[in-house]
Amino acid sequence: MLAAALREAGVVASLVDLTRLRAEYLDGEGGKRVESFRDYAARVIAAEPADLYGFSTLCSSYPLTVRIAQAVKEERRWATVAFGGPQATLTDAETLEAFPFVDWVVRGEAEITIVELVKAGSPGGVAGLSYRAGGRTVRNQDAPLVMDLDHLPYPAFDLLSTFQSKRLHVEAGRGCPFQCSFCATSRFFRRRFRMKSAKRLVDEMVAMHQAYGTQKFDLVHDLFTADSKRVLAFCDALQRSGIRCRWTCSARADGLRPEILAAMAQAGCASIYLGVETGSPRMQKAIRKRLDLKKVDAALDLCEQLEMGTTVSFIVGFPEEEQSDLELTGRCVVNALRRDRCRTQVHLLMPLAGTEISANAASSRFSGSCLVVDAEATG
Numbered sequence: 001m002l003a004a005a006l007r008e009a010g011v012v013a014s015l016v017d018l019t020r021l022r023a024e025y026l027d028g029e030g031g032k033r034v035e036s037f038r039d040y041a042a043r044v045i046a047a048e049p050a051d052l053y054g055f056s057t058l059c060s061s062y063p064l065t066v067r068i069a070q071a072v073k074e075e076r077r078w079a080t081v082a083f084g085g086p087q088a089t090l091t092d093a094e095t096l097e098a099f100p101f102v103d104w105v106v107r108g109e110a111e112i113t114i115v116e117l118v119k120a121g122s123p124g125g126v127a128g129l130s131y132r133a134g135g136r137t138v139r140n141q142d143a144p145l146v147m148d149l150d151h152l153p154y155p156a157f158d159l160l161s162t163f164q165s166k167r168l169h170v171e172a173g174r175g176c177p178f179q180c181s182f183c184a185t186s187r188f189f190r191r192r193f194r195m196k197s198a199k200r201l202v203d204e205m206v207a208m209h210q211a212y213g214t215q216k217f218d219l220v221h222d223l224f225t226a227d228s229k230r231v232l233a234f235c236d237a238l239q240r241s242g243i244r245c246r247w248t249c250s251a252r253a254d255g256l257r258p259e260i261l262a263a264m265a266q267a268g269c270a271s272i273y274l275g276v277e278t279g280s281p282r283m284q285k286a287i288r289k290r291l292d293l294k295k296v297d298a299a300l301d302l303c304e305q306l307e308m309g310t311t312v313s314f315i316v317g318f319p320e321e322e323q324s325d326l327e328l329t330g331r332c333v334v335n336a337l338r339r340d341r342c343r344t345q346v347h348l349l350m351p352l353a354g355t356e357i358s359a360n361a362a363s364s365r366f367s368g369s370c371l372v373v374d375a376e377a378t379g
Contacts, residue, residue, distance in 0.1 A: 001171070002054065002084075004153040005111040011118050014048050015159040016041075018068075038064065042071030050079060052118065054106070057085040059352055066099060073101035082117075084110050086188050090354030092130040093137045105130040108188060109174070111152060113143045145192050149173065150200040154207060168214045172201055172249070173221040181287045181356040182277075182315065182349065185222055193226065198233035202241050209243045216270070217247040224249035228260055235267035246270040253312075254292040256299040261306055271309035274299070278314065279332030280325035287318060288356075296332070300339055309341045317349035319361065 003013040018041060025033065025040050033040065045053065045068070053076065055069050065083075073081050084106040088095050092105040104123055106113050113128035123131040128143025146152060149171075157168075173195035176185045196204075201219075208214045225231050238245075249264075250273040264272075276296055277289050284291050296312075303310045314329055336342050351358040 001152060001155055002110055002114050003159055004156040005115055006118065007156060007159075008153045009115045009119070011115070013156070013159070014050070015156065016045050016048065017160055020160070038067045038071060041068050042075065046072050046075035050076075052080045052082060054082045054084060054114070055088075057083050057087040059087045059350065062087045066102075070099070070101045080104065082106055084114075086184055087353060089188055090184060090352075092139065096130060096132055096137050103131065107139075108143060108190070109146055110143075111146055142190075145190065145194075146174075147192075147194060149194055149196045154204055157208070157212065165212055165214055167216040167218070168208055168212070169218045169220050170201070170204055170208070171221070172196055172219040172224055176222045177226070178223075178289070179356075180277075180289050182318070182352070184352045184354045187354040193223070195221070195227060195230055198230060198237045201234055202237040205238070205245065205247075206241050206243055209245060215245050217245060219247055219249040222250055222275075223252060223255075225251040225255055225260060225264075228257065231260055232263055235263040238267045244268075248273065250275070252291065253299040254295040256295075256302070258302055261299075261302050261308070265306040265308050269308055271311065272303060273311045273313065275313045276332065276336075278318070278321075278325065279329040280321075283318060283321060283325045283329075286320045293332070297335070300336060300342055304339050304341055307341070309343070310336075310339070311343045311345060312336045313345045313347065315347050315349050319357065 003015050006013040021041055021044060022037060025037050035043075053069070053072055055065050057065050069081050069083070073079070080103045081101055082104040083095060083102050088105045089107045092107055095102055095105055104117070106117070107128050107130060110128065113126060117123065117126045117129060120126055123129045123138075123140070124133075125140065127141050130137060130139045132138070155171075157165075173193070175189035175191060175193040176183070177191060177193045179186045179191065205214075205217055208217070238247075246268050248271045249269065253274045253276060256272075274296075275289075276291060276293075277287060278284060279293065281293060284293065300310055300312070312333075314333060316326060316329060318325075333344050333346060336344050349357070351361050
């Protein structure tokens with residue numbers, strides 16, 4: 001999206017897909033290379049002549065991103081290194097303090113900020129930017145959110161060499177109105193729930209289908225089904241578009257009404273991702289998910305009847321969790337697995353930066369907090 005926004009503004013931009021680069025690295029020379037992936041990736045990135053090297057960041061891959069960025073800076077000392085994405089946004093001051101080779105952090109949604117930054121050539125006064133000045137970290141005011149997502153350009157997949165994909169992620173919306181204690185989404189998007197219109201979303205899918213032969217789409221949004229009218233409009237528009245494709249989305253299990261699921265199935269929905277997190281009513285309140293667990297089974301049964309797959313996700317290791325809560329979650333996992341088309345995931349809690357759980361753990365004097373703080377410090 002950022003490359004597309006820059007190109008629309010007349011700025012030359014290029015993309016390096018680290019996931020694809022990793023696959024190439026492992027395939028090269030039978031998987032036996034003298035240099036590390038960090039050095040290999042940095043060499044490929046630094047070979048792209050640029051004034052600004054931007055890195056997207058996630059918690060799980062942050063340590064590797066940091067190491068690659070450091071190596072790129074060593075190769076291109078005169079260039080600027082900028083971080084963006086959820087992890088850097090929520091740890092901007094800490095990042096700038098710990099890593100001198102990171103020059104700027106672009107906070108939050110960056111389509112507006114990155115264009116203004118490149119045009120300005122300096123960080124002063126650019127909204128949404130954190131940087132160093134006079135030996136201290138400066139945090140400019142937040143950049144405005146992109147309220148009308150339909151105005152965003154299509155992703156610049158064509159900038160990826162030899163790009164072809166039968167499956168693509170397509171952003172359907174941004175933000176979440178809920179504020180679960182373990183999730184950083186609401187903090188990153190400032191709790192502003194926005195969706196692309198049905199027409200824009202379908203037009204984008206049609207364009208990707210025609211350009212790359214894409215046959216399956218993962219619609220990226222935590223709560224795709226939150227607005228029933230939009231879902232029905234999307235399903236109708238997709239069927240009228242004439243393309244044959246399958247798609248997936250994410251939803252809350254207690255918000256899946258039968259008529260909505262039926263329309264989704266008819267329009268090609270192959271699978272739904274459901275974050276249940278815990279099978280304990282007490283823990284649902286504690287983590288502020290407040291999911292109506294009684295509706296989970298009904299939603300799974302209906303998806304099964306409509307021949308739609310489901311992935312049900314759980315988290316264990318919450319600070320308030322007791323043995324009885326874990327037993328209830330275990331029963332919920334087993335119950336879900338009784339269905340032929342249902343898959344389950346069980347994750348160990350990761351206290352993400354900027355979340356309520358992370359803040360509480362960092363301030364705790366108990367032994368567990370030390371592990372949490374160390375985990376956050378290393379990404």
